Amino acid sequence: MSIKCEVTSVEPVACHTYRILLKPEQPVPFKAGQYLLAVMGEKDKRPFSIASSPCRDGELELHIGAAEHNAYAMEVVEAMRAALDNGRTVEVEAPHGEAWVRADSDKPLLLIAGGTGFSYVRSILDNCLSRGVSQPIFVYWGGRDVCQLYANDELAELAAKHANLTYVPVVENAPADWQGKVGNVLEAVCDDFVSLSAYDIYICGRFEMAGAAREMFSAEKGAERERMFADAFSFI
Known part of the structure; x- marks a missing residue:
């Protein structure tokens, strides 16, 4: 459905x-x-994951990666900022997507994000923690560099607070003092898991990343294709 929204904040995070x-x-x-x-x-309608959880107060949160060369996203940020400055509303259509969290499953969860795909993971993670799910939750977040992992400290704190949550940050270009994993996020998952047959797997990143994850995990780690969820699967 079409909804008018007030823009209450446009904030650069990193x-x-x-x-x-x-x-x-x-x-x-x-x-x-x-x-x-x-x-x-x-x-001209442009998709963005809802980073907020439906268990919150009704506010919709978006994380938009908008480098200068990415006009597709930057134009949306500029439109949102103009609406904020001028007191205008913006129009969105929601909800969309079939890769929502399966709340009736008791399987352990593997949540994988590339870059601002974390917005998708954040919604699912927040929802699961607020519902008090007891099964293990693994979050793998990959980026080109540490700067892209803009909620790294927040996730580390959540993992310290929740015994069933494991957070693994992965960067391709790591500084000398980096304590996390280095390389490709999908390869990091494969290195850490002998089998993924028991997991519900949720993925958000570039289409080629989602496609590679589906093939790699099913072929090499026994993941069940019907228990892997990504909206990219509807387009590839």
């Missing part, structure tokens, strides 16, 4: 990444892991 908060004029019934469409024109 590395050309922006956190945007929207206050919808009416409640938006969505599931953790779904996305919305930012309406830029009648035939």
